[in-house]
Amino acid sequence: xxxxxxxxxxxxxxxxxxxxxxxxxxxxxxxxxxxxxxxxxxxxxxxxxxxxxxxxxxxxxxxxxxxxxxxxxxxxxxxxxxxxxxxxxxxxxxxxxxxxxxxxxxxxxxxxxxxxxxxxxxxxxxxxxxxxxxxxxxxxxxxxxxxxxxxxxxxxxxxxxxxxxxxxxxxxxxxxxxxxxxxxxxxxxxxxxxxxxxxxxxxxxxxxxxxxxxxxxxxxxxxxxxxxxxxxxxxxxxxxxxxxxxxxxxxxxxxxxxxxxxxxxxxxxxxxxxxxxxxxxxxxxxxxxxxxxxxxxxxxxxxxxxxxxxxxxxxxxxxxxxxxxxxxxxxxxxxxxxxxxxxxxxxxxxxxxxxxxxxxxxxxxxxxxxxxxxxxxxxxxxxxxxxxxxxxxxxxxxxxxxxxxxxxxxxxxxxxxxxxxxxxxxxxxxxxxxxxxxx
Numbered sequence: 001x002x003x004x005x006x007x008x009x010x011x012x013x014x015x016x017x018x019x020x021x022x023x024x025x026x027x028x029x030x031x032x033x034x035x036x037x038x039x040x041x042x043x044x045x046x047x048x049x050x051x052x053x054x055x056x057x058x059x060x061x062x063x064x065x066x067x068x069x070x071x072x073x074x075x076x077x078x079x080x081x082x083x084x085x086x087x088x089x090x091x092x093x094x095x096x097x098x099x100x101x102x103x104x105x106x107x108x109x110x111x112x113x114x115x116x117x118x119x120x121x122x123x124x125x126x127x128x129x130x131x132x133x134x135x136x137x138x139x140x141x142x143x144x145x146x147x148x149x150x151x152x153x154x155x156x157x158x159x160x161x162x163x164x165x166x167x168x169x170x171x172x173x174x175x176x177x178x179x180x181x182x183x184x185x186x187x188x189x190x191x192x193x194x195x196x197x198x199x200x201x202x203x204x205x206x207x208x209x210x211x212x213x214x215x216x217x218x219x220x221x222x223x224x225x226x227x228x229x230x231x232x233x234x235x236x237x238x239x240x241x242x243x244x245x246x247x248x249x250x251x252x253x254x255x256x257x258x259x260x261x262x263x264x265x266x267x268x269x270x271x272x273x274x275x276x277x278x279x280x281x282x283x284x285x286x287x288x289x290x291x292x293x294x295x296x297x298x299x300x301x302x303x304x305x306x307x308x309x310x311x312x313x314x315x316x317x318x319x320x321x322x323x324x325x326x327x328x329x330x331x332x333x334x335x336x337x338x339x340x341x342x343x344x345x346x347x348x349x350x351x352x353x354x355x356x357x358x359x360x361x362x363x364x365x366x367x368x369x370x371x372x373x374x375x376x377x378x379x380x381x382x383x384x385x386x387x388x389x390x391x392x393x394x395x396x397x398x399x400x401x402x403x404x405x406x407x408x409x410x411x412x413x414x415x416x417x418x419x420x421x422x423x424x425x426x427x428x429x430x431x432x433x434x435x436x437x438x439x
Contacts, residue, residue: 019039034047075087190340198397198401215434228408352368
């Protein structure tokens with residue numbers, strides 16, 4: 001018999017159905033057994049009279065919570081039942097996999113063990129509706145991203161994640177044995193995004209893994225994460241990239257809000273709002289003046305940069321003064337940006353770059369790139385780089401590469417902002433950090 005989902009049972013009153021799901025709760029009484037079955041669409045009560053089938057009753061009594069079951073029975077109305085006023089009268093049961101007892105922890109208990117322990121048993125933790133909802137929202141967000149890109153003439157690429165030379169600055173690299181040489185896991189698809197501009201693709205995007213050998217133990221860092229990148233040609237400045245970004249993100253929020261607004265409010269206590277366009281913009285110089293006025297002192301080692309506390313302070317300031325969750329911080333010093341960011345003509349100490357902060361958390365870094373070969377070579381030398389390892393990259397700009405720019409966004413960080421999650425570990429299917437390679 002074809003499977004019926006629990007959400008559709010109200011249309012099946014009086015009919016025989018087959019349900020597939022997990023044993024959420026068992027109430028084993030003297031003459032009756034009540035099984036609460038859960039599938040990804042909801043919960044339903046299954047009723048069984050012990051006298052009708054003592055052998056089946058014995059098998060039910062031996063079931064462990066979270067066992068995987070296939071159940072066949074008749075759907076009836078029962079106003080006493082709190083779960084929608086319906087129940088299924090059990091006719092047959094197949095135990096697909098009986099859960100061993102005791103469970104490492106009860107996924108639906110009122111109290112849960114700490115997050116690190118639950119991550120050891122992630123497949124149990126993910127059975128919770130709240131956790132699965134994160135990835136339903138992620139699916140919707142990615143679909144909306146792709147829809148907007150494709151409607152605006154973008155091409156999707158999948159760049160290599162094993163590289164012969166370091167990407168980005170060359171720091172925080174994972175080395176890989178590659179036959180008779182050393183290779184590196186990609187820190188970014190940046191060089192390949194720019195190659196696509198040199199190839200004349202004009203508008204490209206990629207969603208894929210990014211690797212950073214960063215020994216950070218914060219609530220916002222991972223050693224492997226999903227990067228969302230796009231690059232566009234024939235731009236006039238980084239303002240073109242920011243303008244596209246805010247419209248694209250507003251579209252993503254609109255799609256998520258339309259489908260999940262009530263669920264997000266119920267499970268995350270967030271009243272999701274589609275951000276107004278345009279987003280506020282602050283130059284780095286203006287951001288420093290605001291921080292000075294807030295009496296926020298950056299650590300000396302972060303000169304020209306922003307630390308997490310500064311980002312949060314700016315986020316609070318923008319929320320209070322602009323009523324907005326997002327802000328672009330633009331025109332960063334060249335000293336803290338990669339060599340390939342374009343410099344301002346009237347102030348070559350500053351780059352045409354930006355970070356986007358959401359609720360005081362950095363979620364993107366973007367810029368107009370330098371597309372002129374001679375200038376790019378000089379900027380690499382100014383950064384103290386050796387040209388030979390990056391010569392293949394530099395060659396992209398020798399044969400007519402157009403002006404271009406783009407950004408990289410952390411998908412899990414966007415979910416953190418969207419759902420106001422306390423840790424990036426809540427926003428990723430399986431977390432990878434300095435001390436975690438399992439499961």
